[in-house]
Amino acid sequence: MHGLEVTGIADFGTLDGMDEFLAAGDILGIRSVVGLQATVVVPSLADKVIGIPNEPGKVRFLAFGCVRMPDGAGEISRKMLQPAASGLDIDEASKLAMEVLGALPAVEWMDGMSEGESDARRYLQTMQTHGICAISVLPERNWNFIDPDEKNPKLRKLQELIEATRYFDIPIFIGREISGVGQPIADDLLVRELENYKEDFLHGARVVHGHTILSRYADFGYFSKAAEAYFDTQSKKNLFFSEVGMCLPPVKQRKRLADLRGRSDPKEILNILGLG
Numbered sequence: 001m002h003g004l005e006v007t008g009i010a011d012f013g014t015l016d017g018m019d020e021f022l023a024a025g026d027i028l029g030i031r032s033v034v035g036l037q038a039t040v041v042v043p044s045l046a047d048k049v050i051g052i053p054n055e056p057g058k059v060r061f062l063a064f065g066c067v068r069m070p071d072g073a074g075e076i077s078r079k080m081l082q083p084a085a086s087g088l089d090i091d092e093a094s095k096l097a098m099e100v101l102g103a104l105p106a107v108e109w110m111d112g113m114s115e116g117e118s119d120a121r122r123y124l125q126t127m128q129t130h131g132i133c134a135i136s137v138l139p140e141r142n143w144n145f146i147d148p149d150e151k152n153p154k155l156r157k158l159q160e161l162i163e164a165t166r167y168f169d170i171p172i173f174i175g176r177e178i179s180g181v182g183q184p185i186a187d188d189l190l191v192r193e194l195e196n197y198k199e200d201f202l203h204g205a206r207v208v209h210g211h212t213i214l215s216r217y218a219d220f221g222y223f224s225k226a227a228e229a230y231f232d233t234q235s236k237k238n239l240f241f242s243e244v245g246m247c248l249p250p251v252k253q254r255k256r257l258a259d260l261r262g263r264s265d266p267k268e269i270l271n272i273l274g275l276g
Contacts, residue, residue, distance in 0.1 A: 003186070005202055005206070006033060006206065006208070007025065007030050007032050008173075008208075011037060012037040015034065018034045018067075018069070019069075021034055022216075029248060030248075031205075031245070031248055032209075032212070033065055033205075033208045034066045034067070035062045035064040035065070035106075036062065036080060036097075037062055037080075038061045038062075038080035039052070039058055039059070039061070040088055040089060040090045041088070041089050042057055042058070042090045042116075043057070043090075048114070048116040050110075050114060051107065051108055051110040051116070053110075059107045060107065061093045061105070062106040062136050063093070063097035063103035064136070064173070065208045065211040065222065066102070066103045067212055067215045068216075070101060070102075076096055076100055079092070079096065080096070090130040091130050093105065095131065097131075102223065102224075104171075104208060104211060105132050105134070106134035106136050106173075107132050107136065108135075108136045109135055109136065109137050111142050111154050112142070112160065112161060117157075120157070120160040120161045120163070120164035121168075123164075124165065124170060125168075133171070133222075134171045134204065134208070135172045135204075136174070137161070137172060138176060139174050139194055139201075140187065141154070142154040142155055143155055143158070143193035143194065158197075162200055166200070169235045169238060171203065171204035172200055172201065172204045173205045174187055174205075205245070206241070206242040206243075207222075207245055209244075210240070210247075212245075213247065214257070216254075217249070217254045217257040217258050218258065218264050226265075240266055247273045247274075247275070249273055256272045257272055
């Protein structure tokens with residue numbers, strides 16, 4: 001699809017669309033990723049509004065880069081659908097994402113205007129202590145306003161967040177809420193307000209897609225034992241998965257990756273994908 005780097009869906013409390021969406025991406029030749037959304041509580045910020053207005057301590061959580069329905073998916077879905085007040089906290093959600101779903105634990109940043117999000121570096125540091133390794137943003141919340149008194153403070157907050165993700169080397173990916181016919185399905189990264197962040201957003205999307213490819217075909221996902229053994233820094237890991245994420249491997253390459261399950265290494269993977 002012209003102009004789209006990576007497509008994705010992130011449904012609330014269900015992975016029912018996962019297989020069909022990934023299969024459609026294969027058929028159409030589109031880089032595709034799948035996520036699972038939930039509402040969770042952050043105990044360390046229980047007294048502060050974070051990412052959900054009027055609900056202190058709660059954020060939108062995303063397990064991104066899901067590729068297969070695990071055993072016990074019904075229980076996972078029930079936990080993810082629980083109201084945050086009933087006990088699912090961010091630490092449990094992160095553990096489920098990494099160990100059961102094999103996905104990247106992420107949170108959705110609202111717009112930086114709440115008390116819990118106001119200091120971008122402190123916000124990211126807190127989220128990292130809870131296992132979060134990526135950030136999701138809906139950029140339109142921070143730039144698409146007519147009134148400059150509303151727009152400019154939010155643009156500054158977006159800039160602060162981007163600078164903080166660069167500092168901590170945390171992938172940031174973007175999306176849109178689509179709730180009606182005729183709404184745009186993607187953000188225009190060439191608008192003046194977003195053009196300086198284009199590469200940050202593309203890098204984040206590619207990291208998730210690279211994880212998706214290697215989880216599906218090589219058992220070499222972002223948190224796999226093999227990946228943990230090879231990369232001694234987060235920066236090296238992110239660069240590798242971002243490079244892989246630029247690819248859309250044909251069937252022949254997928255088969256070669258599958259033949260290496262359990263014994264592949266980054267150099268061999270890059271060679272198979274023609275990136276070595």
